[in-house]
Amino acid sequence: MIATLAVLEPLFAVVFLFASVLAMPTFRVKSLLRLYACSSIALALLIFSFAVRDASGHLYPLALGTLFVKGLVIPALLTNAIRRSGASERLQSSLRAAPSLFVTVAALLVTALLIQHLPFAASAASAHVLYLSIAVAFAGILMMVLRRDVFSQMVGFLFIENGIAAFSLATIVVIPVAIEVGIFSIVLLAVSMMALLSHKVQELYGTSDTASLRELTD
């Protein structure tokens, strides 16, 4: 079974990328969180397949941590926060579904062209994971820019973080366990704090639309 997981590496990679691409034209909060969970689980399996392929024992705890924290805890935490805040199921965006998808695909194609010129592409542990990581992080940035509600921006940040986790896998592979634990804790704390803030925003302004957050000007 373990060997099968290693063989399925390209499938995990494709799921990891497609979850972030599909997130862009998704405007239902639950669907968006499912896509994030899906992306995180694919990332965990990707790390697991790396661990099997390279016989790297230290990657197993990382895979388990990713699966537990990003695949289960964070989506559950956010689902709970959104339910408690009474926010609308429908999320706000500056673009409709079709243009959102078009912009994302165009951005990913540009990323694919640019990545060939990166100096570290040749020396990366896995060229395709390197591409995926940058593509997913980029999709996260696009989501933060194009979306107009606090929940989508939060999920955008989480996609960026997933992209960076994959980037670390593609470049240096080995990060000390203590640092990994630190990064997981910080991400979990950041998300908890963002969830709390989004709840307060919803409570104070009666909407999660970021258009209401334009009080502070010069």
Added chain:
Amino acid sequence: MHLTLAFLALLATPLFSWLPVVPVKAVRGLGVLAASVAAGFVWTTAFPVLLGRVEMRSLGIWFVDPMSALVASLIVLVYLATAVVSVRYLGHERHERLVTDRQVRLYYVMMHLFAFAMLVTALANHLGVIWFGLEATTLATTCLVAFYAKDGALEAAWKYILLCSTGIALGLVGILMVGHAAAVGGLQHADFLYLDTLRMHASSLSPDIMRWAFVFVFVGIGTKVGFVPLHTWLPDAHSKTPSPISAMLSGILLNVAFVTILRFKGVTDLALGGTEWTEKFFLVFGILSVLLPGFILLIQRNYKRMLAYSSIEHMGLLAFSVGLGPLGLVPAVMHMVGHTLAKSALFFGAGEILLRWKTTKLDHLPAVFTHAPRTAVLFLLAILGILAMPGSTLFASEYLMVGYGINTHLVSTLIVLLGLSLVAVGMMRHTLALLFEGAPAATEVPPAVESVREPWTLTHAVMAGELALLGAAGVFFLLPSGLAFATRVAQSISSVAL
């Protein structure tokens, strides 16, 4: 050992502060005690290194060279000052029922964790720990930016956590690239992310990868520094936070983030075999960060936002100084010290005004000097200090900076001088209006307040102490021994001999 004790004090105090059995008044006293203990331990370790009596100390994951010793010393100084001012500030707000006991506890928990995270960032030798510390500063202070949960505080907190966390995430990409360069360069896994090892083996790091890494680190952590155009969160966050915390945010956190970029610059310069490539980034972002606040300060009618834009301008000056060339690090060191002292004093003063009139808008304030002469005089002195009047530390730093700039980058220096002139005109105009004119539509001062002669408070004592230090450091840096001190600190982070 001393550092461990300081860290323990900073970690234990938040726990005690949160315990319901500890009375709120005791929490405030405990804050001062913890800050004093931490300051004592940090200064005991840092001063011998700063004074050159002990060589730099590398303690594995920690690293105490003159630059980190200076930054750590400034962190605990501002932390101690903030703890003292908070006794007065929160005592007053609690007395007026503006904050609850729970909020007071939260304030202290986060204040101690914030100081802890800054010390970790300043003293860490491992890039992962530096990243961890920087992100922890964001998380601790987000709670403090959203402290009042009204009047735009939530907006400011949302922008702050989202932009800074994204920025620091990009910084992590840069750190990973450095690790990749180290791996490709043949360094052992265990040594990948240690700054001292990276500096030692910089020649084996791929220059191309290091260039990319530096771009990510500069943009990512530059967001935290508040370089224009990555600064949009800064005026909101620094103006909405309780004033003593604004002093920590503006006075020292920006320096901590700036020095982190300087550490990466040192490694990148060594890998590239020269300083010119990285200096261009500092020069361009520096000029932008001086010019934009210059224009905005002409129209800014909120005194806390005015101080926040002034912080962006001073980070711009620091970057400009570093961008001028290797010797620019020397005035940058002096400037860092001066800005920390003057800006924290200014935010403490702003807090006194805010406590009394409950507004940050110039259009709603009467002439402050008439009702609060002590605050007004100290605030004015701090403004003169931050505008680099002779006698201030910032006069010494800007004098050297401009002198060096005229010799190396004449046009850029003239542009910066234009920006500085705009800043000076804008800030002086608004300050004089705030202190001596008062707005026609000023809020009526409640009779009870107006009739009470302004007492000498803890805040005034702290401001006076900081201003005395600002003047003393200003004189010291003009002496040969002061110049030698600044050069030694700058040398510890420079990639070339100064």
